[in-house]
Amino acid sequence: MKPYRTSGMAKDVKDLLDYVQWDQDRSLHIFGVSLGGMLSQNLCLLIPKRIKSISFVSTRCGSVLDIPSPRAMATLLNIVCRKGPYKKRVDLLLELLYPASYLNQSTANGQTRRDDLLKYYQTWFDRPQQLPLSGIFGQFCATAFHHCSDSSLKRIAAELYPAKIAVISGNQDELIDPLRSFELRGKLSGSELILFENAGHILNSQAPQQFNLLMERIIAEGNEAFQTKN
CATH class of the missing domain: 3.40.50.1820 (Alpha/Beta hydrolase fold, catalytic domain)
Structure with missing residues (x-):
């Protein structure tokens, strides 16, 4: 790689x-x-x-070399390795990308932003992996060492x-x-x-x-x- x-x-x-x-x-x-x-x-x-x-x-x-927080690193690792149930992995990702105050907002359909985003991410999140691990590694290095x-x-x-x-x-x-x-x-x-x-x-x-x-x-x-x- x-x-x-x-x-x-x-x-x-x-x-x-x-x-x-x-x-x-x-x-x-x-x-x-x-x-x-x-x-x-x-x-x-x-x-x-x-x-x-x-x-x-x-x-x-x-x-400076900004190292992601342990929570962020664990979340990204779980997503790449597909560890744990689908909903748990998406929940962790959402909490990394959006503030809790936003995820907990109610929507017009009586649900929350989190519920709507879970449905959206479900359309692609568990598809067969298109990007090989070498590509994920390459992008991580590009980000970390930019x-x-x-x-x-x-x-x-x-x-x-x-x-x-x-x-x-x-x-x-x-x-x-x-x-x-x-x-x-x-x-x-x-x-x-x-x-x-x-x-x-x-x-x-x-x-x-x-x-x-x-x-x-x-x-x-x-x-x-x-x-x-x-």
Whole structure:
């Protein structure tokens, strides 16, 4: 098994964009979530002039080695190895990705958010495993050992300008410490920090309407930046 690197994954994205001839200047609005946000940092270094807006969502620059909590590690291990009953594994995953206050909210059908999410995840959670263990190991290594230096982040801010740069996080994210978003914002000059209150790791799932409106605003501001420039 070989570890993946976010730099190599970014190169794969660039190769795909080149193949489909999506290579025009200032033609991309990118939303990189979690590992995708780490990959996107490297993509910015490869093709800065193609980007109109970039959003780093629930992610980190890798200045320190953040080891997940023992609970998070145990949950991820149980999911990968399929240990224990289905409902127990999904419950553990939900508690890792969403705050308890959200999971316990009542819904219009008289159930809870947890009940609705259990039904949703059941549509795919126990399908035959598509990703081999080598792939899971590779992605884990890419996440754990990702590092985008201060000088690289400074270069991203300078070379993307005047593109819109946003850093987005939930203030109750258990997988990636929200402090890493504050750090990322501080190292990306001109970027905007958006913090979702009482939110966990998967913002587009927990607050879809709010997140979609935010996406629309970021895209519009990215477009406007270049209309003004021209």
